[in-house]
Amino acid sequence: MSLTLSTDELLSSISLQTIAISGLAxxxxxxxxxxxxxxxxxxxxxxxxxxxxxxxxxxxxxxxGRRSVLVHELHHKYGPFVRIAPNHLSISVPEALSVVYGHGTGTLKSDFYDSFVTIQPSLVSSRDRAEHTRKRKIVSHIFSSKSVVDFEPELRNFVEILLGQWERMYQDALKGLSGGQGENEWNGGDGRLWFNCLPWFNYLAFDFIGDLAFGKPFGMLSAGKDTAMAVKDVDSAMKSLDGGDTSSMETVEIPAVKILNGRAAYGAPIGVLPRYWRPIVGKLPWYSRGSEDVGTMAGMAVMSVAKRLAVPSNRNDLLNKLSGAKDEHGNSMGREEVTAEALGLLVAGSDTTSHSIAAIVYYITRDPRIQKKLQEELDAHISDTGPVSSDSVKHLPYLLACINEGLRLFSTVPIGLPRVVPEGGLAFMGHFFPEGTILSVPSYTIHRDPAVWGDDPEVYRPERWLEADKDRSVLMHKAFTPFSIGPRACIGRNIAMLEMEIAIASVMHEWDFVLEEEDQGLLFKEGFIRRPLGVRVGVKRRNII
Structure with a gap:
């Protein structure tokens, strides 16, 4: 056997080396x-x-899954201005919020948001200013304080189902029974029901938003599991949707909560990469699974919208309002756009709210003093059992303080939302940022600024919202951005607050909570939003007089 290379082999070897060196260069x-x-x-x-x-x-x-924490640590190390990408500067100064996100600044969402688009850009993901303005004018009245009141009866019905399911498990637990699987496993002991309450808040949020967006709940609360239906082929289903024919849609049962978590976990890491990287990186195993989750969520929206619109109804839901709404030129939304908006509402208004509720319940539970103080306030204003009404709790100061403090500390959307500096550039604190620069203000860090929140920003202390003098209160509210600020602020804030007030007040009024294990801190995973990994508690019925 010859140990020498042939001319062709030598040229091939040189060619490969050249390609490798050229590629690296x-x-x-x-x-x-x-x-x-x-x-x-x-x-x-x-x-x-x-x-x-x-x-x-x-x-x-x-x-x-720990971007906000690592960026927070960088700000501690380097100060208020930190470069986190070649063209991305993170600013941890509360005053920067109005500059980066406020009205009249002209900043735009970056192409980070394109990774969340499937059917077409929705109100949440649209980057075009004119298109966003058109969409917001169409839907803004739907989410006004006055309109949101119309949705309360449906919300209370779902909270009643939640309480009923907990009561059923509790009675069985007292008999020594156990049940459920995986994260839904529950058992009894010491006169309590021991279980993970996070999935149940997920079911509540999905059923409520499903009912609001698609005119029908997914049935997760009644089934006691993560379940929904979606079409297999989104493209062909969209064609059927345009024609009003739903008979040919092939459907499959999916774990919607799990898939939505996968969608959020996928969008965040791929969205920060350059556009030309995304098609390549998206083929890697983990990313390809996330891409499949994006498509599956779109399939769920397509099927739900198709079934809802196939039968005309005067039902008070988002689809009915969107279908009849018109822009300033008298043009209504097409079915594809309506589907995209319904999907946007589902994504933006489900796990964000449920994760916040679970985190707030955790924070309240870990401190018996806080739980007792909240329950005393609830007892003084609520006489009946079952779901509370908004009128009975919306003005309770300690309840609102508990919610605000949880939203501050947990920071469901903790990352700095990226914005592109407009033509003419922006100036802030003696720094000038030219057109095209990407800026962000991390809410996780702003919500922990000692200059705003005092010397104990890592402590869950609702009293800080009640003790602050006028100047401090103004400072806190300006730095408090769980729903962002400016023209791109969360349009569903009123719905989210309604859901949190009613759900938290209802469960804390009827049940006494303890943590199942010694408190090790709230474990979480972060994509675009923060997700608790579980909130395992023991509950028993309170003796309400």
Missing amino acids: ALLLVHLIPWLVDRYNLRAYPGPFIAQFSDIWMGWVALR
Whole structure:
């Protein structure tokens, strides 16, 4: 056997080496040249070394699910201005909120949001200013304080189902029975029902939003499990939707909560990567699963909208309101746009609310003093058992303080939402940011600023909302951004607050809570939003006089 290389083999070897070296050189130049040119004048700002040259640092920390915590630590290390990507500056100054997100600044959502688009951009994901304005004018009245009151009866019905399911499990637990599987496993002991309350708040939020968005709940509360239906082929289903024919849609049962979590976990790490990377990275196993979750959620929306619109109804739900709404030119939304908006509401208004409720219940439960104080306030204003009414609890100061403090500390959307500096640039605190620069203000860090919240920002202490003098109160409310601010603030804030007030007040009024295990802190995973990994508690009925 010859040990020498043939001419062809030698040329092939040289060719491969040349390709490899050329590829490496091109890769270095792609990241080095922008750094040398420094188009956005960010070279002087501190941050992770790799983040100066590549988005890979941001992609990695987002994939790990702890972006907000790591960015928070960077601000502690470097100060209020931190470079977290070649063209992305994080600013941890409360006053920056109005500059980056406020009215009249002209900033736009970055292409980060494109990773969440499936059917077409919705009110939540639309980046075009004119299109967003058109959509918001059509739907804003639907989410007004006056309109939201119309949805309360449906919400209370779902809370009643939740309480009934807990009562059933509680009575069985007292008999020594157990049940459920996985995260839904429950048992009895010491006169309590021991279970994970997080899934049940997920079921509540999904059924309520499903009923609100699609005219029919998914049935998760009644079934006591994560279940929904979706079409298999979204593209063909969309064609059927346009024609009003639903008979040919092939459907499949899916775990909607799990899939939505996967969708959120996928969108965050891939959204921070450059657009030209996404098709390549999206083929990797983990990312491809996340992409499938995005499509599956779209399939659930398509099927739900198709079935709802197939039978005309005067029912008071989002689809009925959207179908009849018109823009300033008298044009109504097409079925594809209506479907996208319904999906946007489902995604934005389900697990965000349920995770917040679970986190707030956890914080209240871990401190018996706080739980006792809240229950005393509830007892003084609520005489009946069952779901509370909004009128009976919406003005209770300690309940609102408990909710606000939970939203502050848990920060359901903890990351800095990226915004693109408009033409003409922006100036802030003596710094000038040219057009195209991406800026963000991390709510997780702003919600922990000692200058705003005092010397104990990591402590869950509802009293801080009641003790603050006028000046401090104004400062706190300006820095408090669980629903963001400005023209792109969460349009569903009124619905979310209604749901949190009624759900938290109802369960805390009827049940006494303790944590199942010694408190080790609230474990979580982060995608676009923060998700608790579980809130296992023991509950027993309170003796309400």
